[in-house]
Amino acid sequence: MKKYEVDVAVIGGGSAGLAAAIIVKKAELNVLIIERDKELGGITLQCIHNGFGLHEFKEELTGPEYVQRFINQAKELNIPYKLDTMVFEFTPEKKIYAVNKKEGLIEIKAKAIILAMGCREKTRGAINIPGFRPAGIYTAGQAQRFVNIEGYLPGRTYVILGSGDIGMIMARRLTWEGCQVKAVVEIQPYVSGLLRNEVQCLEDYGIPLITSYTVTKIHGKDRVKGVTISKVDRNFDRVIGSDKFIECDTLLLSVGLIPENELTREAGAEISQMGGPVIDNNLETTIEGVFACGNVLQVHDLVDLVTAEAKRAGLNAIEYLKERYNQKIERKEQIKCIAGENVNYVKPDIINKSDLSKDLIFTFRVKRPDRRILIQFKDDKNRIVFKRKRRYVIPSEMIELKLNSSEQQIDPECKSLEVEVVPRPEVLIEED
Amino acid sequence: MIYDVIIIGGGVTGCCIARTLSKYDLKICLLEKEAEIASGTTKANSGVIHAGYASPREYVKRHLCIKGNKLYTQAAEELNFPFERIGSFVVALEDNQIKQLEDDRKKGIEDGIPGLEVILDKNQIKQMEPNLTDEVVGVLHAPSAGLASPYELTFALAENAVMNGVKFFRNHEVVKIKHQDYTFTVRTYQGEFQGRNLINAAGLYAARISNMLGLDYFSIMPRKGEYILFDRNAIQLNKILFPIPTKVSKGILVCPTLHGNTFIGPNAQNITDREDISTTTAGLKEILEGGMKLVPNIPARSSIRNFAGLRAVPDTYDFIIDNTDVYGFINVAGILSPGLTATFAIAEKVIEFLELLGLELKVKEDYNPVRPKPERFKDFTKEELDKKIQEDPAWARIICRCETIPEKEIINAIHASVGANTIDGIKFRCRPGMGRCQGGFCRPRVIEILSRELNKPYEEITKRGEDTNVLVVKTKDLILKDVLRGASE
Numbered sequence: 051m052k053k054y055e056v057d058v059a060v061i062g063g064g065s066a067g068l069a070a071a072i073i074v075k076k077a078e079l080n081v082l083i084i085e086r087d088k089e090l091g092g093i094t095l096q097c098i099h100n101g102f103g104l105h106e107f108k109e110e111l112t113g114p115e116y117v118q119r120f121i122n123q124a125k126e127l128n129i130p131y132k133l134d135t136m137v138f139e140f141t142p143e144k145k146i147y148a149v150n151k152k153e154g155l156i157e158i159k160a161k162a163i164i165l166a167m168g169c170r171e172k173t174r175g176a177i178n179i180p181g182f183r184p185a186g187i188y189t190a191g192q193a194q195r196f197v198n199i200e201g202y203l204p205g206r207t208y209v210i211l212g213s214g215d216i217g218m219i220m221a222r223r224l225t226w227e228g229c230q231v232k233a234v235v236e237i238q239p240y241v242s243g244l245l246r247n248e249v250q251c252l253e254d255y256g257i258p259l260i261t262s263y264t265v266t267k268i269h270g271k272d273r274v275k276g277v278t279i280s281k282v283d284r285n286f287d288r289v290i291g292s293d294k295f296i297e298c299d300t301l302l303l304s305v306g307l308i309p310e311n312e313l314t315r316e317a318g319a320e321i322s323q324m325g326g327p328v329i330d331n332n333l334e335t336t337i338e339g340v341f342a343c344g345n346v347l348q349v350h351d352l353v354d355l356v357t358a359e360a361k362r363a364g365l366n367a368i369e370y371l372k373e374r375y376n377q378k379i380e381r382k383e384q385i386k387c388i389a390g391e392n393v394n395y396v397k398p399d400i401i402n403k404s405d406l407s408k409d410l411i412f413t414f415r416v417k418r419p420d421r422r423i424l425i426q427f428k429d430d431k432n433r434i435v436f437k438r439k440r441r442y443v444i445p446s447e448m449i450e451l452k453l454n455s456s457e458q459q460i461d462p463e464c465k466s467l468e469v470e471v472v473p474r475p476e477v478l479i480e481e482d
Numbered sequence: 483m484i485y486d487v488i489i490i491g492g493g494v495t496g497c498c499i500a501r502t503l504s505k506y507d508l509k510i511c512l513l514e515k516e517a518e519i520a521s522g523t524t525k526a527n528s529g530v531i532h533a534g535y536a537s538p539r540e541y542v543k544r545h546l547c548i549k550g551n552k553l554y555t556q557a558a559e560e561l562n563f564p565f566e567r568i569g570s571f572v573v574a575l576e577d578n579q580i581k582q583l584e585d586d587r588k589k590g591i592e593d594g595i596p597g598l599e600v601i602l603d604k605n606q607i608k609q610m611e612p613n614l615t616d617e618v619v620g621v622l623h624a625p626s627a628g629l630a631s632p633y634e635l636t637f638a639l640a641e642n643a644v645m646n647g648v649k650f651f652r653n654h655e656v657v658k659i660k661h662q663d664y665t666f667t668v669r670t671y672q673g674e675f676q677g678r679n680l681i682n683a684a685g686l687y688a689a690r691i692s693n694m695l696g697l698d699y700f701s702i703m704p705r706k707g708e709y710i711l712f713d714r715n716a717i718q719l720n721k722i723l724f725p726i727p728t729k730v731s732k733g734i735l736v737c738p739t740l741h742g743n744t745f746i747g748p749n750a751q752n753i754t755d756r757e758d759i760s761t762t763t764a765g766l767k768e769i770l771e772g773g774m775k776l777v778p779n780i781p782a783r784s785s786i787r788n789f790a791g792l793r794a795v796p797d798t799y800d801f802i803i804d805n806t807d808v809y810g811f812i813n814v815a816g817i818l819s820p821g822l823t824a825t826f827a828i829a830e831k832v833i834e835f836l837e838l839l840g841l842e843l844k845v846k847e848d849y850n851p852v853r854p855k856p857e858r859f860k861d862f863t864k865e866e867l868d869k870k871i872q873e874d875p876a877w878a879r880i881i882c883r884c885e886t887i888p889e890k891e892i893i894n895a896i897h898a899s900v901g902a903n904t905i906d907g908i909k910f911r912c913r914p915g916m917g918r919c920q921g922g923f924c925r926p927r928v929i930e931i932l933s934r935e936l937n938k939p940y941e942e943i944t945k946r947g948e949d950t951n952v953l954v955v956k957t958k959d960l961i962l963k964d965v966l967r968g969a970s971e
């Protein structure tokens with residue numbers, strides 16, 4: 051068994067892993083990226099549409115172009131990486147076990163670990179569509195990989211369930227390939243992806259978007275022959291008599307992503323309800339010295355925010371090695387962060403009281419779209435410690451908020467902090 | 483060539499008969515209409531190895547079930563398929579149901595079912611199965627009940643049968659049978675087979691096969707059962723949990739799997755289409771509600787898949803295992819639940835019939851009952867793994883990330899005897915596509931490996947067999963066609 055020792059091991063060589071490794075390497079620490087694919091880059095490699103990097107580079111790049119800039123930088127810095135190498139276990143003692151064809155079994159002993167394994171797509175079972183299980187049902191990302199990387203079309207006529215970004219982008223992509231996309235069907239009364247994708251991928255190509263509908267049956271035994279879609283009411287129950295049949299040979303599912311945390315769970319880290327690990331304000335999981343960033347922590351819609359988060363994870367790992375490594379400092383006094391009114395989840399899950407003098411960055415998503423709202427942070431004594439106005443919020447856009455240490459008045463005595471998105475009081479409305 | 487025995491149907495029944503017969507010096511073949519064996523009822527069922535108290539005494543299936551259950555211990559040792567006696571509970575939620583538990587226990591003990599006990603102490607019950615509802619008033623505990631993986635068992639049976647000389651023909655649908663001069667001529671689309679004895683183990687189509695020889699003394703009705711499967715981390719059960727049975731079925735159970743998942747189901751729905759394994763909204767709702775009665779905290783959100791299986795229900799509601807009026811033709815039909823449990827006992831019964839027919843049963847000298855355990859990445863220690871990878875780097879290329887399945891396991895599955903030749907075949911043999919992502923990542927790679935190992939182009943790789951082509955055309959083909967059409971106009 052080959053053995054390695056490093057300061058920081060980064061699991062996953064996508065946008066997050068690369069950005070984190072670059073920061074760590076710049077601090078002259080010993081870093082190693084472990085990537086299971088045959089090249090660095092992660093999911094962005096198959097996203098050949100543009101729309102990446104508006105924040106980071108102030109340019110509109112395609113996915114591969116965006117990530118190539120990081121790959122180049124990593125290579126210039128001589129950051130070591132292992133490809134075709136899959137991590138199948140890591141331990142709380144920060145030993146990582148991986149395999150690859152060249153070296154066989156590898157053990158990597160790290161002082162800190164940065165998790166950057168990305169996410170996976172939800173499948174049909176997760177949403178329980180009844181019907182047969184014929185060939186011709188794919189997740190949108192799977193189809194994207196077929197078309198953009200392998201060079202095959204999974205079908206000719208499509209219905210896409212779910213108006214997530216990947217689904218909408220694939221609707222356009224397949225139309226370019228001469229396929230027919232009959233409809234994008236969305237169970238919510240609103241689009242679940244970004245507005246820009248609705249316009250550029252559906253409207254511009256005349257692809258019908260059918261909201262408040264869902265697929266209620268899949269037809270065809272061997273190959274998909276069509277789907278029945280039905281209107282749903284506010285509780286997502288099917289409205290009787292609203293069924294419509296659409297003929298198609300392929301159904302694509304774009305029904306959401308889940309952070310990929312099997313390894314994290316098996317290592318014993320606490321996992322939160324949305325599938326990402328529980329983290330503190332340093333992006334540190336419940337296992338000391340193990341940090342998480344990118345889609346493995348929470349599903350992001352913008353790669354720029356992934357990059358920013360990954361840099362923070364890198365910086366925190368550096369700080370950990372410098373100040374806390376092997377010191378057995380307990381992370382004792384903590385404040386719990388709670389998702390309140392119209393908030394689906396919030397990260398971090400906990401704030402260390404000892405870190406209250408630092409700037410704090412919160413990320414979260416809302417449950418429902420809303421306009422003219424107030425984002426406020428409330429402590430366990432119902433005191434508002436921070437608030438900010440927003441013109442609108444939608445579930446498809448992750449919200450990132452920075453609380454400068456000077457702005458917030460979090461009472462070090464409080465036990466919890468609730469984030470809520472509430473309508474603005476009347477007086478404030480005119481200010482828009 | 484004239485076979486001594488031709489078996490129609492490559493489900494667990496047919497394969498178990500093939501394997502049991504392979505001990506003797508006989509020429510045997512098995513014909514299966516699908517591209518893979520274990521494609522029928524055997525693919526989708528509960529996989530429970532029942533203790534055997536459930537059916538009334540006048541049914542053959544009760545007795546073969548009790549016997550079959552016992553035969554599993556040795557079979558699992560020889561064939562190395564996943565099997566574990568974890569025990570089952572029949573759960574009474576009302577006081578007046580206790581009497582039935584007592585009844586079943588008494589008769590069961592008399593018929594030789596080991597260890598049956600009625601437990602009324604709620605603390606003890608909850609200790610044994612903490613997930614069980616607080617409403618429980620008593621349970622019938624059957625420690626001999628267990629779980630087996632029906633398709634892994636079937637693959638093991640087939641592999642061992644091949645080791646001992648049985649020939650398997652897949653993609654061979656029997657369409658016509660002639661019986662003349664004590665010889666059966668069995669026609670398939672791919673050619674004819676001749677044999678002295680013919681065994682009908684065609685599952686849902688057993689009546690049709692029987693009709694081909696002019697016999698119509700039974701009929702088979704398809705009855706659907708739907709299931710929901712949950713993610714591995716969702717909930718951990720210790721026991722197989724049954725409700726008090728109804729007239730039509732054993733009811734909706736909540737059950738762990740040998741791979742650490744949990745499922746609920748099946749319901750029971752009579753249908754007419756023998757291929758209808760679709761799931762329905764009403765059905766899924768019914769089983770979820772049913773399951774919640776036993777385990778209220780079923781994590782509905784962590785379901786990863788739903789599926790349905792079809793029971794082959796005969797009009798007698800019992801197994802039909804007969805030496806028929808056509809000399810040499812044995813029906814093994816109507817093998818409904820607990821057919822999986824009974825399978826080894828059913829095979830022994832068939833052998834008795836063959837003996838009655840005068841077939842000479844001489845044990846082969848080189849008979850080997852052991853099918854070695856397929857090598858699995860997950861079973862290796864770190865040191866073994868290291869060695870394996872040195873020998874063959876395909877152990878180090880992980881194809882399925884959810885279940886940690888390396889390329890080597892897939893290659894082995896393809897090159898096993900009666901090996902996989904479709905995506906589903908791979909999935910049922912070594913699980914890529916069974917996990918959380920349900921094939922999201924591994925499918926393109928599985929197609930790549932199948933295409934390479936079977937020497938077939940991508941486009942010919944199917945999910946299950948004919949007509950299920952996964953990939954339709956190359957990119958640009960559709961556009962190119964348009965361009966070409968434009969040019970010719």
Ligand SMILES: Cc1cc2nc3c(=O)[nH]c(=O)nc-3n(C[C@H](O)[C@H](O)[C@H](O)COP(=O)(O)OP(=O)(O)OC[C@H]3O[C@@H](n4cnc5c(N)ncnc54)[C@H](O)[C@@H]3O)c2cc1C
Nearest residue numbers: 062064065066085086092093101137167168344345352353
């Ligand atoms: C289809 C799609 C379209 C998108 N479109 C846009 C867009 O237009 N604009 C935009 O700004 N953002 C977009 N995004 C969002 C953004 O690109 C992604 O969120 C971001 O790239 C995620 O980066 P990541 O590093 O967290 O994950 P990934 O890029 O998924 O990287 C994770 C890496 O970890 C590796 N890995 C996982 N497990 C292991 C293991 N056990 N061992 C070794 N390696 C492992 C994986 O192989 C992968 O390379 C899109 C996202 C998707 C999915």
Ligand SMILES: Cc1cc2nc3c(=O)[nH]c(=O)nc-3n(C[C@H](O)[C@H](O)[C@H](O)COP(=O)(O)OP(=O)(O)OC[C@H]3O[C@@H](n4cnc5c(N)ncnc54)[C@H](O)[C@@H]3O)c2cc1C
Nearest residue numbers: 491493494495515522523524530656685707820821822823
């Ligand atoms: C919902 C459900 C739950 C169950 N749960 C349990 C349980 O928990 N425990 C238990 O013991 N039992 C259970 N059973 C019963 C068990 O699954 C069956 O008894 C067993 O699988 C029957 O296997 P078989 O080989 O007879 O049938 P099948 O698996 O259907 O095999 C028949 C084969 O014959 C082939 N065939 C058909 N026609 C032709 C033809 N013309 N030419 C060639 N081949 C042909 C088919 O393709 C098929 O592969 C359950 C069944 C169902 C449906």
